[in-house]
Amino acid sequence: MLNCGLIKLKCISDEYGSLVPIEETIDIPFEIKRIYYITNVDKNATRGFHSHRKLHQLLICVNGSVKIRLKNPNEEEIVKLNDKSVGLYIGPLVWNEMFDFSEQAVLLVIASGFYDESEYIRNYDYYLNEAKKVF
């Protein structure tokens, strides 16, 4: 699907556990300005319902599992994240929804920009309008 895809991350494992390192512009195709993590989501709740005009993000489920619904005007896909060493890259103008959070799920997101509400598109009709010019 355009403007998104899975990225396999390094995972350094030994008898002392596992470590996944992510360096900006090396392991991911953007600089890190912000991170956030989402926890305590009820299994029946769905979050997201927006797209970004400019932001690049990498989503990693670092504990448990979660499903991500991705849409553009022409395609729709559901990706299940349940591997700490796999990140889902989401680029500009991809609509996303997050659901089916497992118990103790932790969704970590690495973002290329600071929080900027004007950069969000939260109305799906507006989204389609803008995204149709690009896709």
Next chain:
Amino acid sequence: MLNCGLIKLKCISDEYGSLVPIEETIDIPFEIKRIYYITNVDKNATRGFHSHRKLHQLLICVNGSVKIRLKNPNEEEIVKLNDKSVGLYIGPLVWNEMFDFSEQAVLLVIASGFYDESEYIRNYDYYLNEAKKVF
């Protein structure tokens, strides 16, 4: 204790779960170049046993709990991390060890620099020698 301390992070909670955002130079006192996360650590294992010459880091236990032993030539302290909205800042020349990882513990670390082995001090005697000049 010098060069380290706890930072209370914002936590945005509603019926759709909790979100903790961390923006570089705003919520933490440094730029983000790298993140890493540590998982699957046996409850009897201890990791770390090093200090950094220049690196600034923030440690957050985003699931479960873990203890961090901090040392400098004059002080020693053990901090238990078990709150997703509290980060432990560790600055240069603080010796650290991580232990007592709970089941499904996930320790997220935000770092101010790229990985650079020459910037580590892994021998405790060498560490004391360097750190005594500073503390």
